[in-house]
Amino acid sequence: MEERKSLNPYLGGALAGILLTLSVVFTNNFFGTSTTLVRLAGKLESLLAPSHFASLKYFQQIPPLIDWQAMFVAGIFIGSLVSAIVAGDFKMQAVPDMWQKKLGPSRGKRFLAAFVGGIIAVIGARIAGGCPSGQLSAMVQLSLLGFIAMPFFFLGGLTAVRFIYRGRD
Template identity: 40%
Template sequence: MAKQKWYQPYLLGGLAGLLLTASVGITGSFFGTSTTFPRLSTWIADKVGIDLSHLAFYQAGNGSLTGAAFPDWQLLFVIGIGLGAFIMSRLNGSFKLESLPPMWAARFGDRLGLRIVHSLFGGALVMIGARIAGGCPSGHGVSGVSQLGLSSMLALAMFFLGGIITARILYQGGK
Protein backbone atom coordinates (compact mmCIF):
# COMPACT_ATOMS: atom_id res chain seq x y z
CA MET A 1 0.00 0.00 0.00
CA ALA A 2 1.31 3.43 -0.93
CA LYS A 3 2.15 5.94 1.79
CA GLN A 4 -0.01 9.00 2.20
CA LYS A 5 1.93 12.23 1.99
CA TRP A 6 0.64 15.81 1.82
CA TYR A 7 -2.60 14.83 0.13
CA GLN A 8 -4.43 13.77 3.25
CA PRO A 9 -8.20 13.24 2.94
CA TYR A 10 -8.98 16.34 5.00
CA LEU A 11 -6.90 18.59 2.77
CA LEU A 12 -8.40 17.14 -0.40
CA GLY A 13 -11.92 17.33 1.04
CA GLY A 14 -11.37 20.99 1.83
CA LEU A 15 -10.01 21.63 -1.65
CA ALA A 16 -13.04 19.87 -3.16
CA GLY A 17 -15.28 22.17 -1.13
CA LEU A 18 -13.41 25.22 -2.39
CA LEU A 19 -13.64 23.92 -5.96
CA LEU A 20 -17.39 23.39 -5.54
CA THR A 21 -17.74 26.94 -4.26
CA ALA A 22 -15.71 28.26 -7.21
CA SER A 23 -17.82 26.20 -9.62
CA VAL A 24 -21.03 27.71 -8.29
CA GLY A 25 -19.52 31.20 -8.28
CA ILE A 26 -18.09 31.03 -11.79
CA THR A 27 -20.53 28.79 -13.72
CA GLY A 28 -23.60 28.90 -11.49
CA SER A 29 -23.56 25.08 -11.50
CA PHE A 30 -22.93 22.45 -8.87
CA PHE A 31 -20.82 19.32 -9.42
CA GLY A 32 -22.30 16.41 -11.33
CA THR A 33 -21.26 14.03 -14.06
CA SER A 34 -24.22 11.95 -15.16
CA THR A 35 -25.71 14.57 -17.49
CA THR A 36 -22.52 14.48 -19.57
CA PHE A 37 -23.35 11.00 -20.84
CA PRO A 38 -26.82 11.69 -22.28
CA ARG A 39 -25.43 14.89 -23.78
CA LEU A 40 -22.62 12.92 -25.42
CA SER A 41 -25.01 10.19 -26.59
CA THR A 42 -27.45 12.64 -28.17
CA TRP A 43 -24.57 14.61 -29.70
CA ILE A 44 -23.32 11.39 -31.35
CA ALA A 45 -26.87 10.51 -32.48
CA ASP A 46 -27.20 13.97 -34.05
CA LYS A 47 -23.83 13.61 -35.81
CA VAL A 48 -24.75 10.25 -37.36
CA GLY A 49 -28.13 11.55 -38.48
CA ILE A 50 -30.49 9.94 -35.97
CA ASP A 51 -33.38 12.32 -35.30
CA LEU A 52 -34.55 12.06 -31.71
CA SER A 53 -36.10 15.52 -31.50
CA HIS A 54 -39.59 14.05 -31.17
CA LEU A 55 -38.74 12.64 -27.72
CA ALA A 56 -39.77 14.55 -24.60
CA PHE A 57 -36.17 14.22 -23.40
CA TYR A 58 -35.09 16.54 -26.22
CA GLN A 59 -37.52 19.27 -25.17
CA ALA A 60 -36.71 19.13 -21.44
CA GLY A 61 -34.95 22.26 -20.22
CA ASN A 62 -34.89 23.73 -23.73
CA GLY A 63 -32.50 21.00 -24.83
CA SER A 64 -30.08 21.44 -21.93
CA LEU A 65 -29.82 17.66 -21.51
CA THR A 66 -28.99 17.02 -25.16
CA GLY A 67 -26.05 17.39 -27.49
CA ALA A 68 -27.13 20.98 -28.13
CA ALA A 69 -25.47 21.84 -24.80
CA PHE A 70 -22.35 19.79 -25.57
CA PRO A 71 -19.43 20.17 -25.02
CA ASP A 72 -19.63 22.02 -21.74
CA TRP A 73 -17.79 22.39 -18.45
CA GLN A 74 -19.12 19.04 -17.21
CA LEU A 75 -17.23 17.22 -19.96
CA LEU A 76 -14.01 18.82 -18.72
CA PHE A 77 -14.97 17.83 -15.17
CA VAL A 78 -15.44 14.18 -16.21
CA ILE A 79 -12.13 14.17 -18.10
CA GLY A 80 -10.46 15.83 -15.11
CA ILE A 81 -11.69 13.13 -12.73
CA GLY A 82 -10.03 10.40 -14.79
CA LEU A 83 -6.90 12.42 -15.50
CA GLY A 84 -6.57 13.49 -11.86
CA ALA A 85 -6.94 9.92 -10.62
CA PHE A 86 -4.28 8.77 -13.10
CA ILE A 87 -1.84 11.53 -12.10
CA MET A 88 -2.31 10.92 -8.37
CA SER A 89 -1.90 7.16 -8.74
CA ARG A 90 1.36 7.77 -10.58
CA LEU A 91 2.56 10.27 -7.96
CA ASN A 92 1.78 8.04 -4.98
CA GLY A 93 3.07 4.85 -6.62
CA SER A 94 -0.22 2.95 -6.58
CA PHE A 95 -0.66 2.83 -10.37
CA LYS A 96 -0.59 -0.61 -11.97
CA LEU A 97 -2.00 -2.11 -15.13
CA GLU A 98 -4.18 -5.16 -14.70
CA SER A 99 -6.56 -6.71 -17.18
CA LEU A 100 -8.81 -8.03 -14.42
CA PRO A 101 -9.02 -7.12 -10.74
CA PRO A 102 -7.79 -10.06 -8.63
CA MET A 103 -11.08 -10.26 -6.68
CA TRP A 104 -13.05 -10.52 -9.95
CA ALA A 105 -10.71 -13.20 -11.34
CA ALA A 106 -10.93 -15.22 -8.11
CA ARG A 107 -14.73 -15.16 -8.19
CA PHE A 108 -15.54 -15.35 -11.92
CA GLY A 109 -12.38 -16.56 -13.63
CA ASP A 110 -10.03 -14.87 -16.05
CA ARG A 111 -12.42 -14.28 -18.97
CA LEU A 112 -11.92 -10.66 -19.95
CA GLY A 113 -14.91 -10.70 -22.31
CA LEU A 114 -17.23 -11.64 -19.45
CA ARG A 115 -15.86 -8.75 -17.39
CA ILE A 116 -16.42 -6.31 -20.27
CA VAL A 117 -20.03 -7.46 -20.78
CA HIS A 118 -20.78 -7.20 -17.06
CA SER A 119 -19.12 -3.78 -16.88
CA LEU A 120 -21.09 -2.41 -19.82
CA PHE A 121 -24.38 -3.81 -18.52
CA GLY A 122 -23.70 -2.61 -14.97
CA GLY A 123 -22.63 0.81 -16.22
CA ALA A 124 -25.83 1.14 -18.22
CA LEU A 125 -27.92 0.20 -15.17
CA VAL A 126 -26.05 2.70 -13.01
CA MET A 127 -26.55 5.46 -15.58
CA ILE A 128 -30.26 4.72 -15.86
CA GLY A 129 -30.54 4.76 -12.08
CA ALA A 130 -28.59 8.03 -11.85
CA ARG A 131 -30.90 9.69 -14.35
CA ILE A 132 -34.00 8.38 -12.52
CA ALA A 133 -32.53 9.66 -9.22
CA GLY A 134 -31.97 13.07 -10.79
CA GLY A 135 -28.19 12.86 -10.51
CA CYS A 136 -25.16 10.74 -9.87
CA PRO A 137 -23.34 10.00 -6.61
CA SER A 138 -20.97 12.93 -7.14
CA GLY A 139 -23.85 15.28 -7.84
CA HIS A 140 -25.94 14.15 -4.90
CA GLY A 141 -23.05 13.30 -2.59
CA VAL A 142 -21.01 16.45 -2.98
CA SER A 143 -23.34 19.10 -4.35
CA GLY A 144 -26.67 17.99 -2.92
CA VAL A 145 -25.39 17.17 0.55
CA SER A 146 -23.47 20.46 0.69
CA GLN A 147 -26.84 22.17 0.23
CA LEU A 148 -28.33 19.91 2.93
CA GLY A 149 -30.73 18.46 0.36
CA LEU A 150 -32.82 15.72 1.97
CA SER A 151 -33.38 14.03 -1.41
CA SER A 152 -29.61 14.02 -2.01
CA MET A 153 -28.92 12.51 1.40
CA LEU A 154 -31.49 9.81 0.71
CA ALA A 155 -30.15 9.20 -2.81
CA LEU A 156 -26.57 8.96 -1.52
CA ALA A 157 -27.62 6.48 1.17
CA MET A 158 -29.36 4.38 -1.52
CA PHE A 159 -26.26 4.52 -3.78
CA PHE A 160 -24.14 3.16 -0.92
CA LEU A 161 -26.73 0.56 0.08
CA GLY A 162 -27.07 -0.62 -3.53
CA GLY A 163 -23.30 -0.85 -3.88
CA ILE A 164 -22.90 -2.82 -0.66
CA ILE A 165 -25.69 -5.26 -1.55
CA THR A 166 -24.36 -5.74 -5.09
CA ALA A 167 -20.80 -6.32 -3.88
CA ARG A 168 -21.98 -8.83 -1.27
CA ILE A 169 -24.02 -10.72 -3.86
CA LEU A 170 -21.32 -10.67 -6.55
CA TYR A 171 -18.42 -11.47 -4.28
CA GLN A 172 -20.27 -13.67 -1.77
CA GLY A 173 -19.64 -11.37 1.15
CA GLY A 174 -16.02 -10.71 0.15
CA LYS A 175 -14.88 -14.28 0.69
Protein backbone atom coordinates in the same frame (compact mmCIF):
# COMPACT_ATOMS: atom_id res chain seq x y z
CA MET B 1 6.15 -5.95 -0.95
CA GLU B 2 5.07 -2.86 0.95
CA GLU B 3 1.32 -2.27 0.99
CA ARG B 4 0.26 1.28 0.16
CA LYS B 5 -2.14 3.06 2.43
CA SER B 6 -5.27 4.50 0.84
CA LEU B 7 -6.47 8.04 1.34
CA ASN B 8 -8.57 8.38 4.47
CA PRO B 9 -12.21 8.44 3.28
CA TYR B 10 -13.08 11.26 5.69
CA LEU B 11 -10.24 13.37 4.27
CA GLY B 12 -11.39 12.49 0.75
CA GLY B 13 -14.94 13.56 1.61
CA ALA B 14 -13.72 16.82 3.12
CA LEU B 15 -11.60 17.52 0.03
CA ALA B 16 -14.60 16.81 -2.23
CA GLY B 17 -16.66 19.25 -0.16
CA ILE B 18 -13.99 21.93 -0.46
CA LEU B 19 -13.72 21.35 -4.22
CA LEU B 20 -17.50 21.56 -4.59
CA THR B 21 -17.55 24.82 -2.63
CA LEU B 22 -14.77 26.29 -4.79
CA SER B 23 -16.61 25.18 -7.93
CA VAL B 24 -19.78 26.98 -6.85
CA VAL B 25 -17.95 30.12 -5.67
CA PHE B 26 -15.76 30.55 -8.75
CA THR B 27 -17.85 29.03 -11.58
CA ASN B 28 -21.40 28.84 -10.19
CA ASN B 29 -21.46 25.13 -11.17
CA PHE B 30 -22.40 22.22 -8.94
CA PHE B 31 -21.02 18.71 -9.40
CA GLY B 32 -22.84 16.30 -11.66
CA THR B 33 -21.97 13.74 -14.32
CA SER B 34 -25.01 11.65 -15.24
CA THR B 35 -26.30 14.02 -17.92
CA THR B 36 -22.92 14.05 -19.69
CA LEU B 37 -23.41 10.69 -21.42
CA VAL B 38 -26.87 11.71 -22.63
CA ARG B 39 -25.56 15.02 -23.97
CA LEU B 40 -22.61 13.38 -25.72
CA ALA B 41 -24.93 10.79 -27.30
CA GLY B 42 -27.21 13.65 -28.40
CA LYS B 43 -24.26 15.50 -29.89
CA LEU B 44 -23.28 12.37 -31.84
CA GLU B 45 -26.86 11.86 -33.00
CA SER B 46 -27.10 15.50 -34.14
CA LEU B 47 -24.14 14.80 -36.43
CA LEU B 48 -25.18 11.33 -37.68
CA ALA B 49 -28.99 11.66 -37.83
CA PRO B 50 -29.87 15.38 -37.76
CA SER B 51 -33.51 14.96 -38.85
CA HIS B 52 -34.24 12.43 -36.10
CA PHE B 53 -32.33 14.53 -33.60
CA ALA B 54 -34.43 17.60 -34.46
CA SER B 55 -37.61 15.69 -33.56
CA LEU B 56 -36.48 14.89 -29.99
CA LYS B 57 -38.15 17.17 -27.45
CA TYR B 58 -35.59 16.33 -24.76
CA PHE B 59 -32.77 17.99 -26.67
CA GLN B 60 -34.89 21.04 -27.40
CA GLN B 61 -34.98 21.61 -23.62
CA ILE B 62 -31.46 20.36 -22.83
CA PRO B 63 -29.11 21.04 -25.75
CA PRO B 64 -26.33 18.50 -26.34
CA LEU B 65 -23.39 20.67 -25.37
CA ILE B 66 -19.84 19.78 -24.56
CA ASP B 67 -19.79 21.98 -21.48
CA TRP B 68 -18.26 22.21 -18.02
CA GLN B 69 -19.87 18.90 -17.05
CA ALA B 70 -18.08 17.04 -19.86
CA MET B 71 -14.84 18.70 -18.78
CA PHE B 72 -15.58 17.64 -15.18
CA VAL B 73 -15.94 14.00 -16.32
CA ALA B 74 -12.73 14.26 -18.38
CA GLY B 75 -11.01 15.74 -15.31
CA ILE B 76 -12.12 12.81 -13.16
CA PHE B 77 -10.56 10.40 -15.68
CA ILE B 78 -7.35 12.40 -16.11
CA GLY B 79 -6.99 13.07 -12.37
CA SER B 80 -7.46 9.39 -11.55
CA LEU B 81 -4.92 8.39 -14.18
CA VAL B 82 -2.33 10.90 -12.95
CA SER B 83 -2.94 9.88 -9.34
CA ALA B 84 -2.44 6.19 -10.14
CA ILE B 85 0.72 6.90 -12.13
CA VAL B 86 2.20 9.14 -9.40
CA ALA B 87 1.36 6.57 -6.69
CA GLY B 88 2.89 3.78 -8.79
CA ASP B 89 -0.41 1.87 -8.83
CA PHE B 90 -1.20 2.16 -12.53
CA LYS B 91 -1.20 -0.97 -14.64
CA MET B 92 -3.07 -2.01 -17.75
CA GLN B 93 -5.14 -5.15 -17.17
CA ALA B 94 -8.46 -6.43 -18.42
CA VAL B 95 -9.26 -8.29 -15.21
CA PRO B 96 -8.23 -6.69 -11.89
CA ASP B 97 -6.26 -8.89 -9.48
CA MET B 98 -8.95 -8.92 -6.78
CA TRP B 99 -11.65 -9.83 -9.33
CA GLN B 100 -9.45 -12.59 -10.75
CA LYS B 101 -8.76 -13.99 -7.27
CA LYS B 102 -12.44 -14.13 -6.34
CA LEU B 103 -14.25 -14.69 -9.65
CA GLY B 104 -11.67 -16.03 -12.08
CA PRO B 105 -9.76 -14.71 -15.10
CA SER B 106 -12.65 -14.54 -17.61
CA ARG B 107 -12.54 -11.27 -19.55
CA GLY B 108 -16.04 -11.89 -20.89
CA LYS B 109 -17.49 -12.34 -17.40
CA ARG B 110 -15.71 -9.17 -16.23
CA PHE B 111 -16.91 -7.18 -19.26
CA LEU B 112 -20.49 -8.43 -18.84
CA ALA B 113 -20.52 -7.56 -15.13
CA ALA B 114 -19.10 -4.07 -15.82
CA PHE B 115 -21.54 -3.48 -18.69
CA VAL B 116 -24.63 -4.63 -16.74
CA GLY B 117 -23.45 -2.75 -13.64
CA GLY B 118 -22.98 0.40 -15.71
CA ILE B 119 -26.47 0.13 -17.16
CA ILE B 120 -27.98 -0.36 -13.70
CA ALA B 121 -25.99 2.61 -12.35
CA VAL B 122 -27.08 4.90 -15.19
CA ILE B 123 -30.73 3.87 -14.83
CA GLY B 124 -30.52 4.43 -11.07
CA ALA B 125 -28.91 7.82 -11.54
CA ARG B 126 -31.57 8.91 -14.02
CA ILE B 127 -34.40 7.69 -11.73
CA ALA B 128 -32.81 9.39 -8.71
CA GLY B 129 -32.46 12.65 -10.59
CA GLY B 130 -28.67 12.53 -10.64
CA CYS B 131 -25.54 10.55 -9.95
CA PRO B 132 -23.81 10.46 -6.56
CA SER B 133 -21.82 13.62 -7.35
CA GLY B 134 -25.04 15.34 -8.39
CA GLN B 135 -26.74 14.14 -5.21
CA LEU B 136 -23.83 15.54 -3.20
CA SER B 137 -24.57 18.88 -4.84
CA ALA B 138 -28.25 18.40 -4.04
CA MET B 139 -27.40 17.78 -0.39
CA VAL B 140 -25.30 20.96 -0.28
CA GLN B 141 -28.40 22.79 -1.51
CA LEU B 142 -30.42 21.01 1.23
CA SER B 143 -32.53 19.12 -1.31
CA LEU B 144 -34.62 16.35 0.23
CA LEU B 145 -33.99 14.17 -2.86
CA GLY B 146 -30.24 14.33 -2.23
CA PHE B 147 -30.67 13.19 1.36
CA ILE B 148 -32.90 10.32 0.21
CA ALA B 149 -30.88 9.19 -2.82
CA MET B 150 -27.32 9.40 -1.46
CA PRO B 151 -27.73 6.72 1.24
CA PHE B 152 -29.14 4.36 -1.38
CA PHE B 153 -26.13 4.89 -3.65
CA PHE B 154 -23.88 3.93 -0.75
CA LEU B 155 -26.09 0.99 0.23
CA GLY B 156 -26.05 -0.30 -3.35
CA GLY B 157 -22.27 0.03 -3.57
CA LEU B 158 -21.69 -1.67 -0.23
CA THR B 159 -24.09 -4.48 -1.15
CA ALA B 160 -22.34 -5.05 -4.48
CA VAL B 161 -18.90 -5.09 -2.84
CA ARG B 162 -20.06 -7.51 -0.16
CA PHE B 163 -21.64 -9.78 -2.76
CA ILE B 164 -18.72 -9.79 -5.18
CA TYR B 165 -15.80 -9.74 -2.75
CA ARG B 166 -17.29 -11.57 0.24
CA GLY B 167 -14.73 -13.36 2.35
CA ARG B 168 -11.83 -11.28 1.03
CA ASP B 169 -8.50 -12.16 2.59
